Amino acid sequence: MFINGIKSKIIYSIQIVKIFFTALPALGVTWMVFAALSGNPEYSELTGGYIILALIFDYIFVSSIMKIMLLSKAKVYEKVFLMDKEGFIEIKKLATNVNTKEDKVIKELTALIKMDVIRKIAIDRNGVPKVLLDNGIAPKKVEYETVICPSCAAKVTKIVGEIVECEYCGNDIV
Structure with missing residues (x-):
């Protein structure tokens, strides 16, 4: 839900290819650097190039x-995000859940964003740092209305559709 699966697989595949094509040359060239630094005359001419x-x-x-x-850490974060019910999770709590420092989590x-x-996430650094999640649960918009009590003519503010008791006379207001 929070991980872009296609993008994740593409990046993962590219990294595997890069590792495959750089592992042996990296080891070979590193070996040549050590050979050049050891005083071997065959390699000592190109020591600078080998180092680069x-x-x-x-x-x-x-x-x-x-x-x-x-x-792989993105999958761990997603598991924590999916367990959230509030729409946000504090960085401190997230860091505790994944056993990492807060600044490293941020x-x-x-980097993953x-x-x-x-x-579908945003990092909010105002006040208590937290991760805001867009998990498809829209916050409920609360609408208020001011009505006049039919018994005592007092103005009462209430949520639309709810029945409240007048704070002055105790009458139910619809």
């Missing part, structure tokens, strides 16, 4: 793993 390649491949590899971990949710993996 190692950093690029290692960065792509590690960032792909981090995104996959973030995608950071992860912000930017990636369009989690939808």
Whole structure:
């Protein structure tokens, strides 16, 4: 309900492909860097290039793993959101439920929203920080009306459709 399944699967697949194509080159180039730094004359000429390649491949590899971990965390957040009945959940309570620090929860949710993996939520940082959920339950709009009591002519404000007792004479007002 809160996870964009198609987007999540696409991002997951792309990350798996990136890991597959960068794992061996990352290990190979990292090995070449160690060989070059050990004084091996065959590799020492291109030490700078090896270091740059190692950093690029290692960065792509590690960032792909981090995104996959973030995608798995989205499923945990969704389970907590689905159990909510109020339409919002405080960040502190959410952090307790997922065993994470509050600032990390905000950071992860912000990243998931930017990636369009989690939808129908908003982070409210005013007052007590909370996550606002759009779970399809529309808040009930309450309409009030002012009526005059037929017995004592007092003005009484009531919710439309409810029967109230006049606070002055005790008469029921429809």
